[in-house]
Amino acid sequence: MSGLTLGPLHVPTPVVLAPMAGITNAAYRRLCAEQGAGLYVCEMITSRGIVERDRHTLDMLVFDELETVRSVQLYGTDPVYVGKATEILCAEYGVAHVDLNFGCPVPKVTRKGGGGALPWKRRLLGSILEHAVAAAAPYDVPVTMKTRKGLDDDHLTYLDAGRIAQESGCAAIALHGRTVAQAYSGDADWDSIARLVEHVDIPVLGNGDVWEAADALQMVEQTGAAGVVVGRGCLGRPWLFRDLAAAFAGEETATLPRLGEVAAMMRRHAELLAKHLGEERGCVEFRKHVSWYLKGFAAGGELRRALAMTSSLAELDELLGRLDPDEPFPASELGSPRGRQGSPRAKVALPEGWLDDTDGTAWVLSGASREDAGETSGG
Template identity: 75%
Template sequence: MTTLLSVAPLRLGSLQIDPPVVLAPMAGVTNAAFRRLCAEQGAGLYVCEMITSRGVVERDEKTLNMLVFADVEDVRSVQLYGVDPYYVGEAVKILAGDYGVAHVDLNFGCPVPKVTRKGGGAALPYKRGLLERILRAAVGAAAPYGIPVTMKTRKGIDDDHITYLDAGRIAEDAGCAAIALHGRTAVQHYSGTADWTSIARLKEHVSIPVLGNGDIWEAADAVRMLEATGADGVVVGRGCLGRPWLFRDLAAVLSGSPPPTLPTLGEVVAMMRRHAELLADLMGEDRGLRDIRKHMAWYLKGFVAGQQVRASLGMVSSLAELDGLLGELDPAQPYPVAELGQPRGRQGSPRKVALPAGWLDDTDGVTDDLAAAELDISGG
């Protein structure tokens, strides 16, 4: 049984996020169609896929094409990647001035090699001075537009190089509106269990709002995290893959109401069809239906469905074909309760973090050309 918890709205500058739930950016997933699908389930903040500051400043076509927002997104929110304070500051000005972005989140949590080997993502907070320069550049650029800047980070690179408490202090001093912490190190990637005690420690360490991230698979997990850590809100990533209604459940339990009943397969099928329709509207039917393919296994996880139907859904190419395949599923089939609380999406195992040569030699000095270290490809 889910404990009920009435939680105050999250304040980010002039923004009020109620309930205090944030959709984490996920490469190849959180495009405008998926964000709209989640927003239709419950209020909160829905963040665009990560884009690169260099891509914005240099007007890279792929990057700018990602800056598409659904009508229901009252608050346009973008996660920005960068390692050069100049590029980050200039990108914030463009996002706010040209695209009406009302919230910028800075990515210091990504563990993938192509990011960390440039000194970005989860590697960057180790360089405390550089982190401060980037945050101050972003906050300063955002100030004339009155938009809040937040940051997301991890505990550190590994257990011997923990950075999150220093990062929290630096973020607060730089004027960030909040900090989100994924309770894993970069070396863990998405393996193992998130350390919620680190979120509690960060909450005790800073006065700005702290958001907890990691292992929120059900609404009950969010309640447990908030009770255990005192965090001001939650960030949800892999838990909503194939389960956009998680935001409906979160909106209920965080307002003190019981969670809605679990969906039948028929209700899940309706969600799959809506998702495909939104993707087709966003990208065109051909691209949209190719994009929905990766979501099929997530939606059907635990349900009884024929192997042939599953395989065909993984190759679906039109809305008409999708309708025919979905029609073969039993709409009355109950939700597979054995899947509740189970990890979703990528997990993997711990792996060595790719870092620039000499990155761990000191916690401040950066002598390489920062502009050359900027990625120009958005999307994570």
């Protein structure tokens, strides 16, 4: 494949790092970018938080000095706020790509009509997209959106969402082949991605169950997608982007690092976090990644616990030195799910009367769409 084109933006490898709350900060994006080409998206940011200059929100808008293409995912339910936030991102932060999240399945988000719940309101979805596209246009910044199949199997929205995205001027749409009710459980429905490809003229990116580079190639071949969005598959495995770049370049490369190479990657990750956040906070942030890096390896429980409690780079170095550098990568982990999975939800948390109509504009005018300024989960 010749890469991914989003309006004026060309991505050499058609791979996008999915925004993940508390994961895809500047340090992690830099770490992944060091492995291979792609588009690396910032953690999801609330539009109201940007417009109201909320300190916590603005603290998340940090970029590495080598991050030449700045990409941010916005969350919002009010067209005016999303438009204003998009303009601020383009004018003040030099962002080259804005993605809008309509896929987050977290109940605290959908209960407010946001994330994966919002595409049910077709008119509201169109209005949000139009405001964002209009705000980004003077800066020649492409706007894309990410969504899911729908609320559940009885309330599918993705085909309408694709049509609305295209009519609103979006440069592409990403589809996670699960419903909101599924969250991260079960299997992703790649056939829905193929149906969306047939339904729209803009590029479609496929998301869901890309655990290895071979999965990405299979998804593209099976669905006709213009590229892939990778989330949980790269947890504890940033070298997946090296494999993806090789695969899309027609090279057969599968990285199976020995534990010593994994330890070196862990050290690099912690070092980048320390650089951006300060050593103590960076090491604390690193703790959540330890279990993903060591998944399947024979490292003992006591050593794992100690690594997950580290508070300095010197301590981390000492603990990493105890790992067996020659231990081979656990082949049993190849192709297996990573990160959260959970169980499907019997009922999606929605605002009262949400399913009564597919408009949504009155709901915004009533003020019911107010979202909290702060961090929410990815989609």
